[in-house]
Amino acid sequence: MRLTILGLALLATGFAVIHQSKAEEASAPGSDSIKVTLLGTGTPQLNPRRMSYSTLIEAGDEVLLFDAGRAAMLQAKKAGANMKKLNKLFLTHLHSDHVVGIPDVWLTGFLAPSFRATPMKVWGPKGVDNLTAGLRQAYDVDVKLRIAQYGGKRAAGMEFASTTVHDGYTYESNGVRVTAFEVQHAGPETSYGYKIEYKGRSVVLSGDTIYNENVIKYAKGADLLVHQVGYAPREAIEQNKVVARIILMHTQPGQVGEILTAARPKLAVLSHIVVFSPKGPDLSAEGEEKMMDVLRQHYSGPVTLGQDLMAFEVGEQVVQLN
């Protein structure tokens, strides 16, 4: 059908055909570009507008999930991810909001429509083995029931294969390279960001971090930088100890601006958005806009406030798809 249309168009005007095929190439999966979908842009905060943090990266034949926050499975389905390939998960750190979606992705992934038959691969900081082993044991009854019901041939699909990453760790497959780099988040916890490269394009995810030089190092000249942000007006930090403690675990908007100024990505997008007012969590669009205003005082380049299910095509240009 498509061939026929193209054929007819070719008879009409050669130029139109070239134009159209270029457009198709840019938006088709399997092209030279990386597709990035923000599945969740929030935090542990219950907020119907922002599920907790997860990012889907599709490049060539690779489908990679970064963190599995609340509703990650639902959001992946809504984003039209290839569910049969949704079996590689990279964790930035082990805070609850980045991992509560794992049971769903793992266990529902054994059923329709994914029918996973090989272990679910999980990369993460020290402790990832403990996490996957604990989950495997916690849901042992379900695991055994499903295997007994749906055949032992796919039994391996109910297991995990976990890998502990370190600063500079790389994963390579089908022309896609993922590099873990250490950032700094909460006290003693090790936290990572990730750089994803494919056919000369690059996407960097900051992970949860305070201002960190390593982000600048890895994000320098990247096509897309997905950075987290934590904002509270001065009076909120002064008046509320809990707010102050949480904000000090994150990168404040002015600092994000400094990082972007130093790294100069083609486009920056904010995800894992923490905003407080003196009263507590501020889920309003106005609060987020105030945060963006502060950021823009420190950075004049292209930066977007991320929203759940917002998607980007990182090719010759970086294009926001929706």
Next chain:
Amino acid sequence: MTRHLSVFVAALLLAASFPVAAQDFKVTLLGTGAPKPTFDRFGPATLIQVGGQVLLFDVGRGAAMRLYQINVPLSALDAVFLTHFHHDHLIGLPDIWMTGWLPPPFGQRSTPFEIWGPTGTAAMMKNLEAAFSINSSIRIADELLPPAGIAVVAHEFEKEGVVYEKNGVKVTAFNVDHGDLIKPAYGYRIDYDDRTVVISGDTQYDENLVAAAHGADLILHEVVLASEELIASSLHLKRVVAHHTTPEQAGIVFSRIKPKLAVFTHLTAPNSRTVAATTETDLISRTRSNYDGPLIIGEDLMSILVGDTITVVRGSR
């Protein structure tokens, strides 16, 4: 469509808000779906507010978000009950348990998370505690959260009977039949001040459920929706259907229990590439072949007030 149904549809559309008397049950369907990831039907979870207590039955996908949508803090849960160990009833546990401990108003739990379930519940919770131990230790050290609030107390039971009794609220677990391999599997009967709500759990047609549910005001029952054509098309679907109750069988159950209202929940509605899922109109008409009493199809965030009369209020999602 029968007369009964249209009466209840009218109630759905008209009732904007209603007062809750002290002796009433308020039942809220947090999730009416099954394992399939769908936005309109989250995983199985039912909230029961009665006698000043807040009880949650099963913790499927998205339960924490649904509680937030109806302004019930996660920390307000007095007791969580599990019907069985299929993952769709359990995957919301980590979110409810861990997020309920955090500092914002929806959290702030400072006493242990209390959960009731069949033998195996304690082992599962121990393993979840081990899996997420880094989250717990970091938040205790870094955010100074109270260790007691992330602790778990698991109350296990080995056989059917009364499993919870507090200030007049009595919860009785009863065996159901979800297939030979899927044991334990329980339904729950909740009694308070001459009113009774029954949750079927996941089950095939089962005489034990009919006996345990006698005199119920409200029964929330699972159902599998699949046409003969669909069942014939796949061995896998045949097995799935065999573990659940068909609309015709549910009709028999309801006609024997004679509840004031029967509500379908945990809708398993498979489809294949060639055969579409059964429609909800078909669900009603197939149930009607054996039952002509009050019946509705549950929806996420629907509330059912069980008092002298039964009122149904549709939630906004």
